[in-house]
Amino acid sequence: MLVSDLIAISVSTLSPSSAIGADLYCRVGQTDEAKLYRGADYPMKPQDLNKLKSRGVTKLFIEREGRDSYQNYLRDLAAGGGSENADNAQRSAALNEVVLDVLQGSFETNDQDNTVEAASDLGGLAASLVSREDFAAGDLFRVLNHDYATFTHSANVAMYAGMLARELGFTEEDIELVVAGGLLHDLGKLEIPDQILTKPGRLDEDEFAQIKRHPAEGFRQLARREDLTFAQLMMVYQHHERLDGGGYPVGSHDQEIHPWAKLCAVVDIYEAVTSQRPYRTPMSRSDACNLIRRESGKALDPEMVECWISIIHSTMPK
Incomplete structure (x- = not known):
């Protein structure tokens, strides 16, 4: 999987305990390669977000087919829904x-x-x-x-x-x-x-x-x-x-x-x-x-x- 074929999303939008409904990928080093980081149905946890932050990772990636799921997740989160931990x-x-x-x-x-x-x-x-x-x-x-x-x-x-x-x-x-x-x-x-x-x-x-x-x-x-x-x-x-x-x-x-x-x-x-x-x-x-x-x-x-x-x-x- 190549990063250039994926859509970048901001780590700051990811809420603990709330899955976005799309597979998450991360960049491999400084290359254009990406590897699977988290499956679509597995929510992030606070410690996961803290690790990403400590490594200076501000962007993860999703496949283009997952865009609508991510947008629905964002809308729900912004409107006050989603995880109570947000x-x-x-x-x-x-x-x-x-x-x-x-x-x-x-x-x-x-x-x-x-x-x-x-x-x-x-x-x-x-x-x-x-x-x-x-x-x-x-x-x-x-x-x-x-x-x-x-x-x-x-x-x-x-x-x-x-x-x-x-x-x-x-x-x-x-x-x-x-x-x-x-x-x-x-x-x-x-x-x-x-x-x-x-x-x-x-x-x-x-x-x-x-x-x-x-x-x-x-x-x-x-x-x-x-x-x-x-x-x-x-x-x-x-x-x-x-x-x-x-x-x-x-x-x-x-x-x-x-x-x-x-x-x-x-x-x-x-x-x-x-x-x-x-x-x-x-x-x-x-x-x-x-x-x-x-x-x-x-x-x-x-x-x-x-x-x-x-x-x-x-x-x-x-």
């Missing part, structure tokens, strides 16, 4: 894997119905996790990816939006809608050529004009749908507006911007500056907090900024 960190890792996998697939097919349905489904999954009493933001922060793919950015913004909504006192039902809106907020970017989105240098005037069209383009695609709320549509349309009227696409001012769009704007900027981009290295969390605080009251809602910064500080070492 902790918040494992549930957070499971949620992140599901969101990235599903969102990447739906974005690549560019099927709007499928994407909206997936966003709604994932919104419910995320809300069930972040609304748990034992949820800790730091566990989710640790497992998020930070590359510059549109689907990765959208996934992170959605998770951040859900955490901020919870801290602001939103109901679980509204958190579900906020997360789904966050997953869709950059849908309009799928119409922008990759060479612009991933350009390593500064964008010229024409290229930036194309970028600035994505909120209106996303709104145009989604506006007639009956399965999205007005608040979600405003997350798509207004997440680049500023309180002082200097944003886009139309230069709306404070009272004209929907509260959910204001929420999305805070976490969108934070995610953008702390993730890897072709043209710059990511900011530290501390510098990113300073940046959004400087924009507080000018571009961003002050209460939401301070609430988000308090979440970030809660995840940083004391």
Whole structure:
């Protein structure tokens, strides 16, 4: 069996005493060869996970035929099911894997119905996790990816939006809608050529004009749908507006911007500056907090900024 023929899965998603329903393989040394590590019906034990961790093993592998079983295992774990021994960190890792996998697939097919349905489904999954009493933001922060793919950015913004909504006192039902809106907020970017989105240098005037069209383009695609709320549509349309009227696409001012769009704007900027981009290295969390605080009251809602910064500080070492 060759590693290149298998699908990599994160060890952090494996819960003690809960089998994933697929054979697990491990890499043989530094080669492309893989050997059977654990049969499909044999769950991991805490000592197994500790041994893998001590050896620095972060990835195991499954056969492609086992993908659906693994996805079902992840969904159950993220939703609060699965093993009673699973902790918040494992549930957070499971949620992140599901969101990235599903969102990447739906974005690549560019099927709007499928994407909206997936966003709604994932919104419910995320809300069930972040609304748990034992949820800790730091566990989710640790497992998020930070590359510059549109689907990765959208996934992170959605998770951040859900955490901020919870801290602001939103109901679980509204958190579900906020997360789904966050997953869709950059849908309009799928119409922008990759060479612009991933350009390593500064964008010229024409290229930036194309970028600035994505909120209106996303709104145009989604506006007639009956399965999205007005608040979600405003997350798509207004997440680049500023309180002082200097944003886009139309230069709306404070009272004209929907509260959910204001929420999305805070976490969108934070995610953008702390993730890897072709043209710059990511900011530290501390510098990113300073940046959004400087924009507080000018571009961003002050209460939401301070609430988000308090979440970030809660995840940083004391």
